Amino acid sequence: MASVDDTATPTVTREHAADEVEDLTIRINEARDAYYERDTVLISDAEYDELMRRLEELERLYPELQSQDSPTLTVGGRGETTLFAPVEHAERMLSLDNVFSPDELADWAVRAESAAGRRVHWLCELKIDGLALNLRYQRGRLVSAATRGDGRVGEDVTENVRFIPGIPMKLEGDGHPELVEVRGEVYFPTEAFGALNARQAESGEREFANPRNAASGSLRQKAEGKNAAQLDLMHRRLSGLKMLVHGIGAWPDPPVAAQSEVYELLAGWGLPTSDRYRVVDSVAGVQEFVSYYGEHRHSVEHEIDGVVVKIDELALHDELGATSRAPRWAIAYKYPPEQVNTKLLDIVVSVGRTGRATPFAVMEPVRVAGSVVRQATLHNQDVVKAKGVLIGDTVVLRKAGDVIPEVLGPVVELRDGTEHAFVMPAECPECGTPLRPMKEGDIDLRCPNARACPAQVRGRVEHIGSRGALDIEALGEVSAAALTQPRVPAEPPLPTEAGLFDLTVDDLIPIEVVVRDAETGLEKLEADGTARVRAPFRRNPSAAERKAGLEGPQPSASALKLVSEIEKAKTKPxxxxxxxxxxxxxxxxxxxxxxxxxxxxxxxxxxxxxxxxxxxxxxxxxxxxxxxxxxxxxxxxxxxxxxxAGVQFATPGHPGPGRAAEAGGVLAGLTVVATGSLDGFTREGAQEAIIAAGGKAASSVSKKTDFVAAGPGAGSKLAKAEELGIRVLDAAQFAVLVTEGPDALDR
Missing domain, CATH: 1.10.150.20 (5' to 3' exonuclease, C-terminal subdomain)
Known part of the structure; x- marks a missing residue:
């Protein structure tokens, strides 16, 4: 694959571009899934941004390679989850586009002001290292609190939010709107985060990589199945969180004209707002704010990785609109990375789901930008050579905000002669198959043993359990590793994913695994130096069970849950x-x-x-x-x-290829696109309603589209419909369409 720093030009063939787009999409989605679903950081913020830029570049060059699933068109995590109940936001929760230099910031401001057609005021505020949260109030009372999710549907964490100090269950004052959504960030203050990690280390638990992961991991806990002591610990962690609100979502008719006035109103309602914002009337004023906090970023009680700049006038927010993932009236300025030195202890090669062999640096733990770091990816053997690092070097790390840093290079003057060069293994460290590039010109080496390489099987099994696939909560990273790479038995229960739906409790009970560090993958050791081993799917009988004559190992709760969820997954869509x-x-x-x-x-x-x-x-x-x-x-x-094994590979009642319309229904022969938040329908619900009515639920707007149902956050699909002159329906009209048909719309 070409380096992500390369510039896409017409010399990149479509074939190579297609391969690179696929590779970039996989890497970005793996990073997103880890970040949003497992509260784990795989790559640095800077690397993530470079991957996204490269993908955008290739998609501009070859637009036909941009799929509907492209990360450039989506926000946050993927798919729905069963861990928490889904909550559909009344207004879409967008992400932010980024700039990384004063010149890029100035260029964006000029474009935004030009699009607005007049001089504007700029609101500058700190970009908090936290977890985005949406609070929905009806007539002044909190009815739900939800994570961002994929921007349209998040997770219901209302019960946990009740333990966070400062979030009102009932708004102060009066005159509250019928419905309002308030957006903000939940975070751990720097001091509280340090204390939390100290407690984690003292109890032998895994330390959190950064405050954002700690906030997410604390908020996304389930009370179900916890004993009294565990519940108390969970509630104490929740009570250490704080929230600052910084925006509004759904609000039919706000009685103010500016974002800054919104903050004053929200504060008057008793919501926690920050006083660290400023409204300025020039780009020079914006740059001054950015520069000040760049120098004083550690004077703030929470971690920040930049500044958010918004047009203050609310009327222009609607006028300028948004892309599929970000508003055009706001931008995030990312501060340049901080740098520290540490010791490079080793370079270890890991193999992922697609077979790519990736070297990563294992380092002496070092604190940088608010978190302790032990590893960083080195991408491939050419990158290791280009950086000039030797095992044993003192190396320079940099970190952009709240994520794991990258290795910049060695401090050559500190070498003492004990350092040695990294040699890329010729064989897969997981299965021994010779590594090779899969196509001519590829830089990355891959393991071609896709069928049986334990690392690739593990990755595929984990993918099966992910939210975007079968959404099996109990089939995550740890379970996938136990099923495919156990210490005992010698033959893993899943040599490939083919046997997944044949698994029984008896298959799980014997499994023993070596406990590994979640970040480095290295074995954890007991006091005597032997590997730490545990049996995740078995337990010993309780005293009552033994008294009743029950002997021998019994299945753990996690074993029973995994088998039960796999059985339910057989009939998923x-x-x-x-x-x-x-x-x-x-x-x-x-x-x-x-x-x-x-x-x-x-x-x-x-x-x-x-x-x-x-x-x-x-x-x-x-x-x-x-x-x-x-x-x-x-x-x-x-x-x-x-x-x-009983997996359902057909949709019950489907009439056959291309014949959904022939099954009859009020939308027979019609193509409908549903976009945005439609009141009374989830995303899946809107599509299912179209199909149930005999219509075709399309994902993109074209000349063949008959109707577009558009709610808040409709974006480019609405614009395309208007451009083509296609009739656009609101949520109420859509409900009539799918129940009574198109003729009822004009009655």
Whole structure:
């Protein structure tokens, strides 16, 4: 793959661009899933931004490579979750675009002011290292608190929010709107974060990588299954959190004209607001604010990694609008990384789900920008050489805000001759297969043993349990490792994912695993120097059970839960089953399109390339990928064994390929696009309502689209509909359309 620092030019062939887009998408989504779903940081903020920039560059060069699932079109985590109940935001929660230099900031301000058509005022505020939260108040009372999620649907954490000091359950004063959404950041103050990690270390628990992860990990806890002591600890952690609100979501008719006036009103309602903001009337004033806090960032009680700049006039927010993921009236200025020195103890190679062999630095723990760091990725062997680092070097690290830093290079003058060069292994460290580039010109080395490499199987199994696939809460990183790479038994329960749905409690009880550090992957040791081992799926009988004659190891609660959730997953929607097969390019959007059109995996397998490619949202690249996938014998074995175990590979009642409209219904023969937040419908609910009415639920607007149902946050699809002259419906009209048909709209 070409370096992410390369500039996309027409010399990049479409074939190479397609491969790189796929690779970038996988890397970005893996980083997002770790960050939003597992509260884990895989790559540095700077690297993430570079990956996103490169992907945007390639998609501009070859627009047809931009899928509906592209990270450039989405916000936050992916898919829905069963860990907490889903909450659909009344208004979409967007992300922010970033700038990294005073010149980039000035250029953005000029463009924004030009688009506004007049001089504006700029509101500058600190970018908090925390977890985005949406508070919904009805008639002044808190009815829900939800995480950002994917920007449209978040997780309901209302019960936990009740323990956070400073968040009012009832707003002060009077005259509150019928409905208002207030957005802000939940965070750990720097002092409280340090105390929390000290307690974690003292009790032998894993320390949090940074305050944001600590905030997320504390807020996203379930009380269910905890004993009294565990509940007390959970509540104490929640009570250490704080929140600052910085914006509004849904608010039918705010009685103020500026963002700064919103803050005054919210403060008057008893909501926690920051006094560290300033309204200025020039870019020079913005730069002064940015410079001041760049020099005084550690004087603030919470971690920051930059400054958010917003146009203060609220009327311009609606006028300027937003892209699919970020408003055009706000930007985040990211501070340049901080730098520290530490010792490079080793360079270890890990293998991921796609077989890429990635070296990463293992270092003496060092505190930088508010968190302790022990590792950083080194990408590939060429990067290691380019940086010139030797094992044993004192190295320079930098860190942008709240994420794991990157190794910049060695402090050469501190070498004493004991250092030695890193040698990239010729064989996969997990299975011993010779590593090689998969295509001519590739820099990355990969393990070609996709079927049996334990690391790749582990990654695929973990993916199956992820939110965007089968959403099996009990099948996460730890469970996937236990099932595919146990210490005992010698033959793992899952040599491939084909046996997943055959698992029984008896398969799980014998499993023993070596406890590894979550960041470095290195074994944890007992006091005598032996590896620490645990049995995650078994327990000893209680005294009452022994008295009743029960002997021998018993299944743990996690074992019973895993088997139960796997059984339930057998009848999940077809699109989720398709995503879980790990077919190249087939993400949730393409999987939905395939499932809606064909109705069964059998019909998909029987389709020709042209028939697959003609499905809206699929196209030639995904069609080729599907055909290639089914050519592999062990892929077919997965399908056969899953089917034999009872996995449902068909949508009940589906009439067959392309015949959904023939099943009748008030929308027979019509194509409808639902976009934005439609009152009374979730995203999936809106699509299901269209299909149930006999219509086609399309994911993009084209000349073939008959209606577009658009709610708040509709963005580019609404603009496209207006451009093409397609009739646009609000939520109430959409409800009429799917129940009574198009003729009822004009009654």
């Amino acid at each position: 077809l699109w989720r089953i398709l995503v879980s097969l790990n077919i190249r390019h087939v993400g949730p959007v393409a999987a939905r399109a395939l499932a809606d059109h064909f109705g069964s995996l059998e019909a998909i397998r029987a389709a020709s390339r042209d028939e697959l490619a003609e499905v809206e949202g699929v196209g030639g690249i995904i069609a080729d990928s599907l055909l290639d996938w089914f050519e592999v014998d062990w892929h077919r074995e997965i399908v056969e064994r899953w089917a034999a």
